[in-house]
Amino acid sequence: xxxxxxxxxxxxxxxxxxxxSFLDLDERLFQLLERADIVFSPLSDRRELPDALDVLLVExxxxxxGQAELLRDFRSRTRTVVAFGDxxxxxxxTAMRNHxxxxxxxxxxxxxxxxxxxxxxxxxxxAMLDEVLPLHRVIDIDIFLPGCPPPADLIWYTVHxxxxxxxxxxxxxxxxxx
Amino acid sequence: xxEIRTLTIDGQLISADASVTILEAAKEHNIHIPTLxxxxxxxxxxxxxLCLVEIEGHNRLQPACVTRVEExxxxxxxxxxxxxxRRMVLELLxxxxxxxxxxxxxxxACELQDLAYAAGMDHVRFxxxxxxxxxxxxxxxxxxxxxxxxxxxxxxxxCADVEGAHTWDIAGRxxxxxxxxxxxxxxxxxxxxxxxxxxLLVCPTGALFAKxxxxxxxxxxxxxxxxxxxxKSRKAWKDE
Numbered sequence: 001x002x003x004x005x006x007x008x009x010x011x012x013x014x015x016x017x018x019x020x021s022f023l024d025l026d027e028r029l030f031q032l033l034e035r036a037d038i039v040f041s042p043l044s045d046r047r048e049l050p051d052a053l054d055v056l057l058v059e060x061x062x063x064x065x066g067q068a069e070l071l072r073d074f075r076s077r078t079r080t081v082v083a084f085g086d087x088x089x090x091x092x093x094t095a096m097r098n099h100x101x102x103x104x105x106x107x108x109x110x111x112x113x114x115x116x117x118x119x120x121x122x123x124x125x126x127a128m129l130d131e132v133l134p135l136h137r138v139i140d141i142d143i144f145l146p147g148c149p150p151p152a153d154l155i156w157y158t159v160h161x162x163x164x165x166x167x168x169x170x171x172x173x174x175x176x177x178x
Numbered sequence: 179x180x181e182i183r184t185l186t187i188d189g190q191l192i193s194a195d196a197s198v199t200i201l202e203a204a205k206e207h208n209i210h211i212p213t214l215x216x217x218x219x220x221x222x223x224x225x226x227x228l229c230l231v232e233i234e235g236h237n238r239l240q241p242a243c244v245t246r247v248e249e250x251x252x253x254x255x256x257x258x259x260x261x262x263x264r265r266m267v268l269e270l271l272x273x274x275x276x277x278x279x280x281x282x283x284x285x286x287a288c289e290l291q292d293l294a295y296a297a298g299m300d301h302v303r304f305x306x307x308x309x310x311x312x313x314x315x316x317x318x319x320x321x322x323x324x325x326x327x328x329x330x331x332x333x334x335x336x337c338a339d340v341e342g343a344h345t346w347d348i349a350g351r352x353x354x355x356x357x358x359x360x361x362x363x364x365x366x367x368x369x370x371x372x373x374x375x376x377x378l379l380v381c382p383t384g385a386l387f388a389k390x391x392x393x394x395x396x397x398x399x400x401x402x403x404x405x406x407x408x409x410k411s412r413k414a415w416k417d418e
Contacts, residue, residue, distance in 0.1 A: 086280055089301050096278060098308040131308070136301055144300035148280035175295045178279030178286065178394070 005054045005163060007032075008040035009084070010074060012067050013094040013132060014060030017149040018085035019043060022057070024152035025159075035163050052077055055162055057084040057145075061094040062133045064126040075139040080162060083135045086148040086177055093148075095132040102128055143168060146177050185251035194247045201229055201242040204255060211255050212264060212293055215330035216243045217380055220339060225331050227267050228293065231255050239263065265297040273304040274353065276311075276325035277383070280393070284384030287396035290328060311356065316366030319373060319389055326385040327357050333377035333386060345371040357385075 011019060019042060025032065032038075039050045056078040062068050075081055086092035097105055106128075135141055145158055154174055161168035181196040187204050194203035199222065204211050214226035222243040230239040234252035239260070242253075254260070271277075271290060279285050311324035329348060334357075338344040345368050349358045360368035378386045384396075 083301070090272075091306065092278055092280055095306070095308075096276070096281075098306065099276070099310045134301065136303075137305075141301070146300065170300050171298055172295045175298070175300060177291060177294070178282065 005036035006039045006050060006052070007036050007055045007057070007159070008038070008050060008053045008074070008078070009042065009057040009059065010040075010070070011042045012058065012060030012071070012088070013063030014085060014087040015093070016042070016059070018057075018059040018088075018147075021085075021147075021149035021152055022155055025156055026152070028152075028156050032159060032163075036159075049073075050077065053079070055080045055082065055159075057082045058088050058135055059084045061087045061091045062129065062135065062138050063094050064128060066126050067129075068133075068138045071135065071139050080142045081135075081139065082143045082145050082158065083141045084145055085150055086146050088135045089144050089146045090177070091132055091134045095134070098132055102130060144170060146170075146175060148178050151176075183247045183249045183251075185247050185249070185253065187253045188255055196247065198247055199243055200231060200240075200245050200247055200251075200253055203247050204242065204253075209255055211242050212296065213243060214289060214293060214328070214382060215332060217332050217336075220332060220335045220380070223331055223335070225329060226271075228264055230260060230263060230267075232257060232260060261297070264293075265299055268294050268297050268299050269302045269304055271328050272299075272302045273306045274309065275328065276306075276308070282326065282384040283387045283391050283393060284326075284381075284396050285394040288384065289382035307353065309353070314359075314365050315389070316364035317371070317373070318366065320365065320375065320378060320386065321389060322357065322359075322365055322386050323384065324356055326383045328383060328385070329355055329357070330382060332380040332382065333357070336376045336380045341372060341374050341376050343370050343372050343374075346377060 009019065009022070023043070038044055039053065040046060056074055058071065058081060062071060083089045087094045091098070143158065145154065147154060157174070158168040182193050183196050184191065184193050185203070187200070187207065187209055190207060190209065192203060192207050194206070201211055201213065201216065211231065212228045214228045216222055216229065224241040224244040227241060229242040231242045232254040233240050242255070272294070277290065279291060282288065309325070313321065313323045313325070315321045331348060334346040334348060337346045345359050347358055348355055349362055350356055359365045360370055365371065375388070378388060
């Protein structure tokens with residue numbers, strides 16, 4: 001396994017669309033797996049955290065309690081962290097709730113005014129943070145890869161450059177939000 | 179009588195009429211200066227600060243769209259300092275509003291987006307304000323989403339200068355500044371509005387749009403821009 005790159009990905013506050021776009025690499029996934037291992041990902045079965053990662057793709061914004069700590073932990077294990085998609089880079093749809101009051105938003109979405117909300121969610125689910133944050137507000141980011149989702153070609157360009165030991169350049173030609 | 183001024187822009191020696199701005203003189207010589215609030219056919223207000231340039235002998239950066247050419251002026255339109263400030267201006271615009279490209283009607287046809295790409299804005303370093311602006315859908319046909327408004331005042335100018343209605347204006351100061359129709363009434367209540375839709379066509383973002391248009395669904399603006407420019411060159415609507 002000498003010289004093989006270890007790649008991981010995690011999924012925070014996002015819709016999984018970026019991971020779907022990653023799967024759109026199609027046959028390029030085989031090229032990738034010739035030279036790299038996907039050691040941790042929502043797409044793989046492996047559940048133990050790797051000690052060290054070469055590249056980590058992070059989809060989604062920091063939206064729930066525990067996610068910031070998870071992110072810091074992964075940052076300390078990883079050489080190159082990629083903010084993967086618009087939610088990770090700018091907050092995007094996940095952050096659209098930021099100007100709303102959390103409690104009234106939950107009531108509006110899940111219960112009629114005055115209706116009982118069921119069990120206290122704080123005891124059963126991770127709490128929603130008051131402010132959804134893009135990743136760079138929590139950890140240092142090496143590469144920003146915007147797009148909703150980033151197109152497969154852009155993901156391939158980025159991963160391929162990293163495989164070749166180069167720093168991908170996301171410039172005017174490649175930058176696309178939305 | 180025309181008076182001619184001679185100046186240097188980016189090392190290029192050029193002559194221009196004393197009445198023209200640095201932006202106009204640069205454009206005539208194919209020197210590109212990024213702009214956002216400027217629109218050919220409308221008066222200039224220097225609202226967006228994207229066209230800032232360096233002028234030798236001035237410490238402060240000057241907006242090219244409202245600065246007239248002067249004899250012996252030495253102007254620089256690109257430098258690392260200008261690049262830094264232009265990106266900063268764009269990041270501040272993004273952090274001030276709620277510019278969620280993926281759900282915006284103007285996605286892929288947005289001047290703010292294009293400028294951000296050109297400036298290499300791969301993320302926004304400032305904290306977002308998450309301002310609680312309203313969305314006004316009281317008009318029969320049109321919507322204004324104040325979250326996406328960058329206060330360029332193109333709509334204010336096209337409504338006042340071209341349509342002659344002056345329905346739009348900007349109220350408030352600093353980060354409380356916002357677009358208002360008539361006497362800060364709902365757009366649907368604004369009786370001066372002729373529902374001509376010119377404000378939608380000049381809006382550089384997705385702040386003003388017609389009902390029935392959703393995401394990545396920009397209205398074709400190009401014909402109208404040409405119309406404005408031609409009318410302006412013929413001085414058909416304004417005595418100058």
